[in-house]
Amino acid sequence: MKVDDFNFDLPPERIADRPVVPRETAKLLRVENIISDNLVSDLPDLLRAGDLLVFNDTKVIPARLRGMRRGAKVEVTLHKNVSADSWHAFAKPAKKLKPGDIITFSDEFTALVTEKRGGGEVALAFSVSGPDLMEKLMEYGEIPLPPYISSLRAVDDQDLEDYQTIFAKDEGAVAAPTAGLHFTDDLMSKFSAKGIESVTLTLHVGAGTFLPVKVEDTKDHKMHSEVGIISTEAAEKINKCRSSGGRIVSVGTTSLRLLESACSEAGQVQPFNGETDIFITPGYRFKAVDLLITNFHLPKSTLFMLVSAFSGLEKMRNAYQHAIEGKYRFYSYGDCSLLYPKS
Template sequence: MDVKDFYFHLPEELIAQHPLERRDESRLMVVDKNTGVIEHKIFKDIINYLDAGDCLVLNNTRVMPARLIGEKEGSGGKIEFLLLKRIDKNSWETLVKPGKRAKIGSKFVFGNGELKAEVTEMGEEGNRIVRFDYEGIFEEVLDRLGQMPLPPYIKERLEDRERYQTVYSKEIGSAAAPTAGLHFTDELLERIKKKGINIVFVTLHVGLGTFRPVKTEKVEEHLMHSEYYVMTKETAEIINKTKESGKRVIAVGTTSNRTLETIADEQGRVREQTGWTDIFIYPGYKFKIVDALITNFHLPESTLIMLVSAFSSKEIIMNAYNEAVNNKYRFFSFGDAMFLK
C-alpha cells in the first residue's frame, strides 16, 4: 500500500492556530463508517449520537511542559530539548535542536543553572539520552522552566497552556495532547453521564512517534515508536460489561483506540494491565473492540489518517476529508472533530 494514497491537499489557512473560546463549540462532522453519509454538526451535539449503556473511553494523560530552552556550558550557544521518554529518575530520551551542539559529554544549563543536563549517549534516529542534575522534585522544576510542546504547525503563542490539556487530564507523561479530547467540557461530560453513558479512562502517554511523518514509500514498512499505557481493573470491567450487553465502546481519539486494540483479545475482551505499545493500524486491520471513534482531522500521509481509514475505508475517509476542506473545517490539534459511527 502506497503512502501517497493518503495524500490530500490542505490549504495552510485551515490549520487551526488557536483553540476556540469554548471547547465544545467546534464543528463536528458525523460520518457513517459503512455508507459514508455525512452530517455537519457542532461538537456538543455528540450527545445526540450516544445511547444509554454505551461506554466512552477517554485518555487521561497530561502533557508535560516538555520543551526546555537553555544554553551550552562554556559557549553559551542556544539549545532546545524536547523530553520524549523517561528512562530512569534523572535520565530522559530527548529530541535536541541543534543536534550538532549535543555530542556525548556536552553539558547544558537551564534557568540560571537551576537545571543542568549532560548528554550521556546517542539514541534512535539522532535522539539523545540526557542525564539531568537539579535540586528538589524534577516535575516541579520542569513546571517552572518548561514550555508546552506545541506541534510545529502551530505558529501562534498559546496564552493559556491549560487549553492544550483535556479537562480530565490527570496522569502526567505526554509529549503531545490526545487532541480529540480537547473538545469536551466538564458540563458536556456531566450531561453525557446523566444520559446513562459510562465514561471510563485509560492512560496512554503520547510520544512524538505518533506524529512523525511516514518516510517509507510503502505503508507496511513504517515502524511506530512505543508508548506506555495503563488499563485499570475498573475500566476493564465496565468495558467488558458494555460489550456483553451489546452496547458500543466508543474511543475518544486514536490514542484511546490504539490502547484498546492493543489490550483486547480476539474475543474483544480487555483486562487490567500496563505495558508498551507500538501497534500500527492501517487499512486491512480488523478491529477487535472499538465500535465508534471520535477524532480530529489529521495530517496528509500520517499514521493517524491511516488508522481512521482502517476504521472505515480509505475511499470514505478521503471523501470526508475533501468535504472538510471544501467546507473550511479547522484541522489538526486545535481544529474540528469527526465522529465515525
C-alpha cells in the same frame, strides 16, 4: 501500502491555531454510510444509552526546553520517560551533540547526554529527579505545541489551559489527546443524563506523534513506543459494556491504540501496564472499538492511516474533502469527527 496513498491537499488557512469557545461548539463531522454536519454538542443525541466513552487522562507536561551547550543554543523535546531522572528526547540541532555533553538550562538545572539514538533522538540524564525534575520543567519548560501551531505563533499562557483536557491527571504526555479537548463538564453531565457512561485509561503521548513518515511504504515505518495503563476496574467496565450490548466509543486515537493493544483476539480488553508501539493501517482488524471520535489529521500521517483503516480510505478521503470545502478547522485545536467502522 504506499505512504503517498494517504496524501491530500490541505489549504493552510484550514489549520486552527486556537480552539473555539466554548469547546463543544466545535464542528463534528459524522462519517457513516453518509456524511453529515453536526456540532460536538450534538454527541449526546448521536450516541445512545449504554454506550461507553473511553477517555485518555494523561496530562501534558512542559516538555520543551531551551538551553546551551558550549555556547550554542539547543532545544530538546522530551518524549519518553525512562527513569526518575532520565528521558529520551528529540534535540535540535542533534548532529553536534555527543555523549558526555552537558546541556545547561539554568545554573541549577542541567542534562547530560548519555546516548545518541538516531533520527535526532538523544538520551538525557537530568541533574534533578522525580518531583524536583517536574518542578524544573514547570519553571523552565514550555508546552510543546505541535509544529503546525508553533510555526504560526508563539506559545503563551493561554495554551497552558487550552492544551489540556478536563480529564488530565497523570503527568507524562508531551502532546494532548486532542479529541478530549472538546469535552466540558456541562457536556459530560448531558451524557450522564442520557445514560451514556465514561471511563478513563492512560496513554502518555510522545513527541513521536509529530514525526513525519519518511519511508515510501507503510511496512517500513517504525512507531515510537508509548507507555499506557488500563486498570483492572477500567477493563472490567469496558468488557461489561460490550457484553451488555453497548458500544465502546474511543475518544481519540490514543485511547483506541491502547484499547487495541490490550484486547484479546476474542475481543476482551485486558488490564495493561507497559509500552505499545502498535501501528494501525488498512487491513487491521479492530477488536475493541466500535466508534471513534477524533480530530482531523495531517496528510501522510500515521493517524490518517489509522482512521483510514477504521472507516475505509476512500470514505476518509471523501470526508476530508467535505471538511475542507465546509471550512472545518484541522489538527489539534480544530474540529472533530465521529467515525463509524467500514461496513
